[in-house]
Amino acid sequence: MWRNRKIFLIAIVAVLLLLSIILCFSSCKNEDKKSAQKIHIPQVLEEGDLVLRRGNSLLSGLIAQYFPEGRGMSHVGIIIFEKGSPYVVHSISGRLEKTDGIRIDPLDKFLREAHEAEYHFISPLFEIDRAILGQRVRHYLAENTPFDHSFDLEDDNQLYCSELIRSIYLQSGAEDIFHYGEVAGIKLIDLASFFDGRYWRILK
Numbered sequence: 001m002w003r004n005r006k007i008f009l010i011a012i013v014a015v016l017l018l019l020s021i022i023l024c025f026s027s028c029k030n031e032d033k034k035s036a037q038k039i040h041i042p043q044v045l046e047e048g049d050l051v052l053r054r055g056n057s058l059l060s061g062l063i064a065q066y067f068p069e070g071r072g073m074s075h076v077g078i079i080i081f082e083k084g085s086p087y088v089v090h091s092i093s094g095r096l097e098k099t100d101g102i103r104i105d106p107l108d109k110f111l112r113e114a115h116e117a118e119y120h121f122i123s124p125l126f127e128i129d130r131a132i133l134g135q136r137v138r139h140y141l142a143e144n145t146p147f148d149h150s151f152d153l154e155d156d157n158q159l160y161c162s163e164l165i166r167s168i169y170l171q172s173g174a175e176d177i178f179h180y181g182e183v184a185g186i187k188l189i190d191l192a193s194f195f196d197g198r199y200w201r202i203l204k
Contacts, residue, residue, distance in 0.1 A: 039111050039112070041121075042121050042204060045121065045203065047079060047080050047081050048124075048128065048172070049078075049122065049123045049203065050076055050121070050123070050194060050200075051107070051110065052070075052073040052119060053076075053111065053114035053115075054072050054075075054116070054118035055075050055113070055114070057096060059096065066183070069192030069195065071120065073118070073120065073194075075161050076165055076191065077105075078165055080134060080138070085107075087105065088106075088107055088110040089104050089137050090103065091103070091160055091163075091164045092147065093147045093160075095149075100146055101144060101145055101146035101158075101159075102143075102145045102146075102159070102164065104141060120194075122194045122202060122203065123200065123201055123203050124174070124199065125200060127173065129173045133171075136168045136171050140168070145157070145159050148160045151186050151187075151188060153166070162191060162193070163189060166189055177196070178190075178193040179192050179193040
């Protein structure tokens with residue numbers, strides 16, 4: 001009986017070890033895929049331009065489906081430059097990642113997190129004060145502004161990703177040119193806003 005139990009335990013340990021190796025290999029493969037992924041950044045990129053991406057989560061897929069005119073995008077961030085290098089300031093829920101709210105990532109890292117390299121660079125066709133814009137971006141960053149889980153567009157103490165962009169642009173002289181949708185009585189910013197050719201252009 002002890003012999004059978006010992007064989008059983010050895011088998012369990014072997015299976016767990018095999019699963020660990022498979023998971024490790026899968027993780028390494030995904031990281032290699034991200035590393036090998038070609039990143040295209042427009043030659044002309046200014047502070048205040050936007051970058052949209054499609055995420056890899058189930059929620060990202062649902063967002064893309066709900067906003068069909070948003071070209072499959074589910075997330076948006078704003079470009080700033082630090083010591084000459086481009087970074088993306090954006091807001092993500094702590095329910096999806098360890099850190100809740102606003103954060104800053106190197107541009108290439110942000111792009112490598114895109115699902116199958118699906119991303120777009122967007123620049124405004126209307127006038128904005130980019131100096132004020134840069135100040136507002138850094139203000140929210142310094143405040144560690146949390147993610148807006150209530151999706152309240154009237155309160156900028158908490159901001160979800162596209163709400164962050166809207167708030168910064170409105171404070172930088174833009175008119176409210178954003179498109180809106182409604183879910184369960186909650187007014188949301190439609191990511192199709194950023195593909196309205198009257199106000200934005202896609203950077204190649």
